[in-house]
Amino acid sequence: MKLQLQDITFSHSPEDPATSAYAIRGNSKHEVRHPEFVANRPIPRLLGSAAYSIADTHTAAVYIVVTFTVATPFAKDTTIEVQATGGGVLGALFPVAVTFSKNTPTAACNIPLSDRRFLAVGAHQVTWQWQWRDSPQTSWQPLQTTRHHILLTLAVPSGAWTQQPGNISLPWAEALTTSCTLAKGAQTPQTALRAITEQLHRRQKIKYDISVGAPRYGYSETGDQFALQDWLEYVMRGNAPGHPLFCDNTPDEYPDFLIVNGHDMAAATVLLAQAVGVPATYQYHEPFGKIGTVHPIGRPKTTQPFYGCGNSKHRNTSNSQGTELGNHAYAFFDDTVYDSTFRSWVAPLRACGQKIWWYIVLIVTFGQTRLQSVHDHAEGVFIALPPAAYLAAIRAASAPSDTENITETVAFQ
Amino acid sequence: MASERFTTAFFTITMEEAKHKREEYVPKDIPDYLRQVTATGRVVTGLSVSPSALDSLRGFVVTLMPVRYNSLLQTATYVFHLTTTAQTMQTCNPSLICEVTYCVDPLETANIFSRNLHRFERQLPTTITAAETGDASLGWQWDAETGAFFAMRHNVIVGLHGTCVQQSLGTIAKEFVHSIDTAKTATAYPTQKGLLSALPATLSPGARADFAATNDKFPPGEVYFSATNGSVNYDPLRAEQVYYRAGVPGPAIITAAHLHNGNAPEIFSTSLEVRA
Numbered sequence: 001m002k003l004q005l006q007d008i009t010f011s012h013s014p015e016d017p018a019t020s021a022y023a024i025r026g027n028s029k030h031e032v033r034h035p036e037f038v039a040n041r042p043i044p045r046l047l048g049s050a051a052y053s054i055a056d057t058h059t060a061a062v063y064i065v066v067t068f069t070v071a072t073p074f075a076k077d078t079t080i081e082v083q084a085t086g087g088g089v090l091g092a093l094f095p096v097a098v099t100f101s102k103n104t105p106t107a108a109c110n111i112p113l114s115d116r117r118f119l120a121v122g123a124h125q126v127t128w129q130w131q132w133r134d135s136p137q138t139s140w141q142p143l144q145t146t147r148h149h150i151l152l153t154l155a156v157p158s159g160a161w162t163q164q165p166g167n168i169s170l171p172w173a174e175a176l177t178t179s180c181t182l183a184k185g186a187q188t189p190q191t192a193l194r195a196i197t198e199q200l201h202r203r204q205k206i207k208y209d210i211s212v213g214a215p216r217y218g219y220s221e222t223g224d225q226f227a228l229q230d231w232l233e234y235v236m237r238g239n240a241p242g243h244p245l246f247c248d249n250t251p252d253e254y255p256d257f258l259i260v261n262g263h264d265m266a267a268a269t270v271l272l273a274q275a276v277g278v279p280a281t282y283q284y285h286e287p288f289g290k291i292g293t294v295h296p297i298g299r300p301k302t303t304q305p306f307y308g309c310g311n312s313k314h315r316n317t318s319n320s321q322g323t324e325l326g327n328h329a330y331a332f333f334d335d336t337v338y339d340s341t342f343r344s345w346v347a348p349l350r351a352c353g354q355k356i357w358w359y360i361v362l363i364v365t366f367g368q369t370r371l372q373s374v375h376d377h378a379e380g381v382f383i384a385l386p387p388a389a390y391l392a393a394i395r396a397a398s399a400p401s402d403t404e405n406i407t408e409t410v411a412f413q
Numbered sequence: 414m415a416s417e418r419f420t421t422a423f424f425t426i427t428m429e430e431a432k433h434k435r436e437e438y439v440p441k442d443i444p445d446y447l448r449q450v451t452a453t454g455r456v457v458t459g460l461s462v463s464p465s466a467l468d469s470l471r472g473f474v475v476t477l478m479p480v481r482y483n484s485l486l487q488t489a490t491y492v493f494h495l496t497t498t499a500q501t502m503q504t505c506n507p508s509l510i511c512e513v514t515y516c517v518d519p520l521e522t523a524n525i526f527s528r529n530l531h532r533f534e535r536q537l538p539t540t541i542t543a544a545e546t547g548d549a550s551l552g553w554q555w556d557a558e559t560g561a562f563f564a565m566r567h568n569v570i571v572g573l574h575g576t577c578v579q580q581s582l583g584t585i586a587k588e589f590v591h592s593i594d595t596a597k598t599a600t601a602y603p604t605q606k607g608l609l610s611a612l613p614a615t616l617s618p619g620a621r622a623d624f625a626a627t628n629d630k631f632p633p634g635e636v637y638f639s640a641t642n643g644s645v646n647y648d649p650l651r652a653e654q655v656y657y658r659a660g661v662p663g664p665a666i667i668t669a670a671h672l673h674n675g676n677a678p679e680i681f682s683t684s685l686e687v688r689a
Contacts, residue, residue, distance in 0.1 A: 025644075025646075026649070029646060029647045030646060030647055030649050031644075031646050031658065043649055043650070044649060047649050164660060164661060165618065165619055165660055165661060166618075166619060166642075166643040166644055166658045166659055166660035166661070167643070167644060167660060168639075168640070168644040209534075211535075211559055211576060212533045212534075212535045212555065212559060212561070212574060213533050213534030213535040214532065214533050214534075214574065215532065218481065218483070224483065224485065224486060224528075225483050225484065225485050225486070227481065230479075243476060243494075244476045244478070244494035244496070245496075247508075248496045248506050248508050249496075249506040250506065256494065261533075261534050262534050263534070284531075286531065287536070288534075288536075305534075305535075306535045306555070308556075308558065308559065308576070309506075309508075309576060324535075324536040325534055325535070325536060326533065326534060326535060326536030326537055327531060327534055328534060
């Protein structure tokens with residue numbers, strides 16, 4: 001008998017994310033394939049991806065639909081058994097019966113993911129080694145090896161992302177892979193957004209626009225479109241064009257597509273957070289006021305971020321107009337601010353002391369107590385701060401406190 | 414008429430929600446001057462705007478960035494980076510970014526133009542020039558080296574921001590506007606089915622309809638698609654094959670914009686019914 005696994009469908013019921021992978025597409029140009037796996041028809045890895053919501057599948061009976069074929073149909077109804085070892089987060093597949101009807105070369109069956117380990121956010125390459133046998137009395141025989149790109153998110157992506165069939169805003173596997181990699185291991189929305197915010201800020205490849213704070217990826221206000229596909233390609237995958245150059249012929253010369261402002265950073269943070277199921281929102285804040293000593297993304301500490309090309313020696317003094325932030329944008333979730341553009345400057349001795357204190361508490365409590373706020377203070381990150389605390393931390397003491405104007409919650413594509 | 418459209422500005426979340434949002438949003442602190450601005454309601458056709466054709470920008474090396482079509486705002490934007498290799502006595506090197514944006518809906522031009530006030534994080538200086546260049550213009554100088562200038566004429570917005578540019582940005586903008594004034598205008602883009610003509614009048618939800626949209630005349634990097642329902646996709650195994658994937662039951666408008674070399678976009682549009 002020549003048995004073959006023909007295809008595997010993960011998103012068999014995308015409207016029911018409790019039992020099925022939810023609906024996704026590949027990126028701005030490409031859909032994912034359905035079924036996600038088809039034997040002998042290779043496609044780019046991302047276009048065979050499947051994504052599951054940890055929250056929705058928590059106590060549900062998740063299953064996949066698998067189709068098998070035989071070269072020569074059976075003369076009578078025939079049942080065989082299949083199973084699969086390996087599987088990573090999908091787990092091993094326990095033996096199930098597959099029944100071929102008389103004279104029918106194909107048979108489909110639902111196989112539960114009983115051994116799955118959907119515990120934390122992640123992007124996984126998993127492999128199943130499939131086996132089959134005629135009956136429980138015979139030994140297992142190897143059938144096929146299949147490989148799958150599996151994405152685990154905290155919930156079904158929301159906000160800018162939709163589950164409307166055929167829509168361009170179905171979650172992109174490319175964005176999900178990036179988000180799941182940044183937020184790998186997160187089990188709560190707070191830890192996922194923390195990881196995304198901090199890792200985006202620490203990306204050394206991107207630098208703040210020290211001239212005028214202009215966006216490069218198109219999004220400032222509601223109704224506009226963030227150029228997510230370009231952001232993923234240029235910033236996250238490092239394929240930015242070498243030209244044109246920002247601050248051409250100065251010590252600050254740098255590829256223009258790797259220059260950003262707060263709008264770009266907030267939009268990217270929110271979109272990537274929403275992709276892993278964190279309902280963060282984009283907050284546009286105007287007027288913002290004079291800021292204290294900060295590290296703009298990719299830049300050394302400064303008291304005013306617009307010191308201009310080749311003027312880094314003046315970055316802590318300025319007497320020109322418009323050295324303050326006229327506006328700023330950041331991610332907002334759970335009534336707290338997550339700012340991936342700026343990091344507060346912390347005096348080295350103070351930072352060192354706080355880190356030592358953080359380690360002492362960690363060791364004394366055998367790793368049970370992580371003083372996150374002490375750690376954040378030492379790092380200078382603006383993460384999970386209530387708005388008042390955030391403004392107090394980022395603004396210079398002389399900044400006005402009664403003029404902030406936080407806009408309505410917005411979303412974008 | 415146009416100023417009413419202007420004050421009920423521009424903010425949308427998705428294509429489907431665009432109209433609803435536009436009615437409820439109140440724009441932030443738009444200067445009185447801009448509140449008086451009215452769009453002409455006309456689109457330029459057949460225009461090719463390029464900084465390399467302007468007298469005041471001779472000597473600059475012009476780099477055209479990838480074009481961008483914004484399907485929510487329905488704008489096509491060309492961005493040109495200009496630098497100069499000439500040795501100057503200045504302390505910094507002249508660098509200029511020129512943006513030419515074509516608004517498909519001419520009455521939205523003033524809305525989209527006003528966005529430039531909120532675009533830069535650097536606080537705007539107290540002095541903003543509202544010169545009479547084109548239908549409206551705005552300009553400011555942050556310091557001796559750095560400035561910005563925006564002008565709109567019909568459905569075209571010209572944006573300039575640069576450092577150490579010896580030429581007046583206002584003068585450069587005037588030249589742009591002059592070149593726009595030489596173009597023919599119409600009340601709307603002449604749309605045609607064109608490369609979307611192969612799409613059927615009705616489709617089932619989730620159905621796929623192929624059409625060949627990429628050829629010598631329409632290379633992949635120059636054609637941008639959008640759909641109000643469903644999506645336009647590229648076949649991963651055949652790069653030249655484009656198809657429409659039907660969405661949920663209801664009407665769908667599919668649009669294609671052909672952008673090339675600074676030209677006013679060529680718009681193709683068709684509508685179909687997704688029927689269960």
